[in-house]
Amino acid sequence: MVGRKRGFDRDDVLDQVTRAFWRNGFQATSVADLTGTTGVNPPSLYAAFGDKRTLFAEAVSRYQATYGAFTKRALEEEPTARHAVERILNEAAIEYTTPERPKGCLILSSPELHDLRDQARQAFEAKIRHDVATGALPAGADAHRLALFVAATVRGMxxxxxxxxxxxxLRDVARTALSAWPAPVP
Known part of the structure; x- marks a missing residue:
């Protein structure tokens, strides 16, 4: 017996679900909200995605791979922590205020995602430590303190x-934060 064709586009529904969680958070978004937003009935939503927690995890993964991917790209592509942080803060100002999307960041506004926020802070810290080790930043630069500062700035934005x-x-916040960055080693 051939299975019945799903009556919706899974990627489109996942994007709608991602935006719903982004807008309201995990706790405040009910399954009724998700079915109302997507037009998909609960049995079909569960069959396609599993329970609410599994659906949230998939929405978070989608967010990281799309809307929130700018942070990872900057850390990977920019040659120094200073360049990466400058790019992240400037792109955050754009991404967090794009008119047709929920405001802010899904990862930063969801209490359940503490581990992901800590992983981001650790990635900032690793990039900063690398710059200290290679001499791009002064030997006395405190990588942990700078990483906390960056994480607090992004979360505040x-x-x-x-x-x-x-x-x-938000661009003003980015400029002000960057003015506190240690001067590079000449």
């Missing part, structure tokens, strides 16, 4: 965007 801050206001 996400919160400000969710509260209605404009793109230009």
């Amino acid at each position: 996400s919160s400000l965007a969710r509260d209605g801050a404009t793109r230009e206001e």
Whole structure:
């Protein structure tokens, strides 16, 4: 017996679900909200994605691979921590205020995602430590403290965007944060 064809585009539904969790968070988003947003009935939603927690995990993965991928790209592509942080903060100002999307960052606004936030901070710290080790930053630069500063700045920018801050206001935050960055070693 051939299985019945699904009556919806899985990727489109996953994007709608991702945006719903992004907008409201895991706890505040009910299955009824998800079915109302997507137009997919609960049995079909469960059959395609599993329970709410599994669906949230898949939505988070999708967010990381699409809307939130700019952070990982900057850390991988930029030659120094300073360049990566500058790019991340400037792109965050754009990404967190794009009109047709929920504001801010799904990862930063979801209490359940502490481990992912800590992994991001560790990635910042590793990039900074590399710069200290190679002499791009002064030997006395505190990689842990700088990584916490970057993480707090990005998280603050996400919160400000969710509260209605404009793109230009977030760019001002980015410029101010970068002014506190240690001078590179000549």
